Amino acid sequence: MGKTIAEKIFDSHLVDNPSGDINVIRLDAVFCHEITTPVAINDLVARGKDRVFDPDKIKVVIDHVTPAKDSKTAMQGKILREWAKRNNIRDFFDIGRNGVCHAIFPEKGFVRPGYTLIMGDSHTCTHGAFGAFAAGVGTTDLEVGILKGVCAFHYPLTIKINISGQISEGVYAKDVILSIIGRLGVNGSTNKVIEFTGSVVNAMSMEARMTLCNMAVEAGATCGICKPDMTTVEYLWEFIKDEYATKEAALESFVKFSPDHDAIYDDVIEHDVSRLEPQVTFGYKPDHVKPVRDMEGIKVDQVYIGSCTNGRIEDLRVAADVLNGEKISDFVRGILSPATPKVYNQALEEGILKTFMDAGFCVTNPTCGACLGMSNGVLAEGEICASTTNRNFNGRMGKGGMVHLMSPATAAATAITGYITNSRLYKRQEMQGGAK
Amino acid sequence: MTNFSGKVLFLDRSDINTDEIIPAKYLTEISKKALKPYLLEDIKLEGFAPHKDIKGKSIIVTRANFGCGSSREHAPWALEANGINLVIAESFARIFKQNMFNCGMPAVELPVETIDHLFLNFAGKETLIETDFEKNLFIIKADKLKEEIPFSISDFDRALILAGGWVEYADLKY
Numbered sequence: 001m002g003k004t005i006a007e008k009i010f011d012s013h014l015v016d017n018p019s020g021d022i023n024v025i026r027l028d029a030v031f032c033h034e035i036t037t038p039v040a041i042n043d044l045v046a047r048g049k050d051r052v053f054d055p056d057k058i059k060v061v062i063d064h065v066t067p068a069k070d071s072k073t074a075m076q077g078k079i080l081r082e083w084a085k086r087n088n089i090r091d092f093f094d095i096g097r098n099g100v101c102h103a104i105f106p107e108k109g110f111v112r113p114g115y116t117l118i119m120g121d122s123h124t125c126t127h128g129a130f131g132a133f134a135a136g137v138g139t140t141d142l143e144v145g146i147l148k149g150v151c152a153f154h155y156p157l158t159i160k161i162n163i164s165g166q167i168s169e170g171v172y173a174k175d176v177i178l179s180i181i182g183r184l185g186v187n188g189s190t191n192k193v194i195e196f197t198g199s200v201v202n203a204m205s206m207e208a209r210m211t212l213c214n215m216a217v218e219a220g221a222t223c224g225i226c227k228p229d230m231t232t233v234e235y236l237w238e239f240i241k242d243e244y245a246t247k248e249a250a251l252e253s254f255v256k257f258s259p260d261h262d263a264i265y266d267d268v269i270e271h272d273v274s275r276l277e278p279q280v281t282f283g284y285k286p287d288h289v290k291p292v293r294d295m296e297g298i299k300v301d302q303v304y305i306g307s308c309t310n311g312r313i314e315d316l317r318v319a320a321d322v323l324n325g326e327k328i329s330d331f332v333r334g335i336l337s338p339a340t341p342k343v344y345n346q347a348l349e350e351g352i353l354k355t356f357m358d359a360g361f362c363v364t365n366p367t368c369g370a371c372l373g374m375s376n377g378v379l380a381e382g383e384i385c386a387s388t389t390n391r392n393f394n395g396r397m398g399k400g401g402m403v404h405l406m407s408p409a410t411a412a413a414t415a416i417t418g419y420i421t422n423s424r425l426y427k428r429q430e431m432q433g434g435a436k
Numbered sequence: 437m438t439n440f441s442g443k444v445l446f447l448d449r450s451d452i453n454t455d456e457i458i459p460a461k462y463l464t465e466i467s468k469k470a471l472k473p474y475l476l477e478d479i480k481l482e483g484f485a486p487h488k489d490i491k492g493k494s495i496i497v498t499r500a501n502f503g504c505g506s507s508r509e510h511a512p513w514a515l516e517a518n519g520i521n522l523v524i525a526e527s528f529a530r531i532f533k534q535n536m537f538n539c540g541m542p543a544v545e546l547p548v549e550t551i552d553h554l555f556l557n558f559a560g561k562e563t564l565i566e567t568d569f570e571k572n573l574f575i576i577k578a579d580k581l582k583e584e585i586p587f588s589i590s591d592f593d594r595a596l597i598l599a600g601g602w603v604e605y606a607d608l609k610y
């Protein structure tokens with residue numbers, strides 16, 4: 001019987017089957033950040049188990065609130081820093097070298113096809129873009145991961161989403177995933193894995209695949225997965241070139257983690273994006289999705305471009321293309337937060353930061369910041385933000401604030417007009433006459 | 437091992453969610469102990485006064501779908517911090533139930549008639565439950581009443597309880 005990607009990964013990592021369909025699997029990596037790990041550390045210390053299973057397989061970053069904004073966040077950083085030090089964890093990214101976890105860890109080459117990895121963070125599913133099984137977990141699971149390098153999961157059921165058709169200009173991975181979440185609903189794939197496949201996915205860059213997988217959890221999925229291919233190899237090449245003679249050899253090894261033709265899926269969904277328009281959320285749930293066209297004219301107070309969803313160099317390039325010498329609206333606060341120092345540097349070298357700054361954007365250091373409403377752009381009650389992030393829950397970016405999720409292109413166009421705007425249709429002159 | 441016996445707190449409502457068990461604003465705390473004063477702070481339940489009613493209790497008896505809402509593990513921790521380490525209900529939200537066993541605390545389901553019976557005969561009285569894990573029995577006492585109620589849990593859940601939770605279990609076994 002054929003297997004899905006997740007089944008192949010599970011079967012190659014099985015340690016124990018303590019009951020029913022519960023599989024204890026070996027972990028190739030455990031990722032940590034300063035919000036959820038300190039509780040796990042404190043609990044391990046209290047149990048007299050201040051150990052780690054393998055310091056080289058634990059990767060740590062301070063990213064959510066950095067530099068620290070108050071004593072509490074400073075303490076979270078301190079606990080993490082000291083723990084990493086005393087446990088000889090070398091891959092620790094602190095201020096100056098730190099960036100948003102799900103952007104910086106792939107960039108450092110810490111993810112490989114066929115890997116299993118966990119983190120105390122719901123968007124860990126991002127790393128599935130590399131053909132890995134990556135899942136967000138709670139504190140107890142994180143503790144066990146840190147201590148023993150294992151984690152228990154139910155044997156995975158997979159939904160296959162075949163994304164086909166010709167994607168139109170001005171439509172991006174973010175629009176695709178928003179349309180999928182709108183279709184599945186926020187519980188549409190709860191506790192299941194989503195395998196993203198089809199011609200559209202095959203043509204996507206790793207960045208775009210990460211955007212896709214990043215939001216799988218917004219439809220309830222444990223993980224989003226794309227099968228590894230030459231694009232995956234190219235992205236990882238600088239990290240694996242000593243392990244494989246050629247790229248083809250690397251690919252041959254990675255395709256072990258491709259799904260079998262006769263794999264059994266819980267559901268198979270055809271998703272044709274030929275007629276897909278840019279999408280935006282309208283409510284407090286990520287499945288409250290509409291075409292931008294139906295939301296045009298909604299005035300925004302802030303535009304936020306960044307996060308693990310859309311803070312990568314490709315996203316910044318797309319937004320800069322739309323900004324292209326324009327100024328943002330007088331009443332809009334524009335915030336750009338490049339996801340990692342590497343992205344920041346690249347954007348600097350390519351003149352992208354200048355485009356943003358000339359347009360009137362504030363450029364912050366790499367951090368999660370406003371995405372979770374903890375710093376760097378928290379909304380006041382009644383304010384509206386056009387955002388490239390992944391969550392629009394009530395209060396996410398600040399109590400009483402409203403977040404509309406969209407692509408970097410839509411966000412940039414919206415920053416210019418001050419109203420939710422389709423980047424494709426955007427023409428400055430027409431808007432000046434037509435803006436409400 | 438904890439003996440999972442003690443005084444009972446009756447919560448006569450279904451669908452008590454994790455926000456009611458521990459409000460989201462306390463999720464920034466970095467230790468389990470710090471959650472102690474906030475348990476059930478926001479619960480909508482007539483006649484219930486958290487600080488007065490929780491004190492001295494070690495067991496909760498409640499209705500259906502206890503622990504629904506977010507997957508936060510702070511919910512069982514807030515119970516544990518208050519010395520409550522057994523919840524008996526008609527049913528549980530799946531993740532909450534798993535989180536309880538992962539913390540080494542039983543979340544035991546009893547039939548709706550049994551729960552009705554407990555509320556009818558024991559709620560409002562000073563009730564004690566003794567748990568016998570060898571015989572899978574609850575011994576329930578109040579005034580002159582004494583009853584034995586059998587229960588069942590899976591072997592894996594039992595192993596987690598005996599080990600003291602998933603961390604201890606995994607550390608021993610893997």
Ligand code: SF4
Pocket residue numbers: 064100101102121123307308309367368371372389390
């Ligand atoms: S950028 Fe936002 S969604 Fe991503 S890890 Fe940070 S807080 Fe979470």
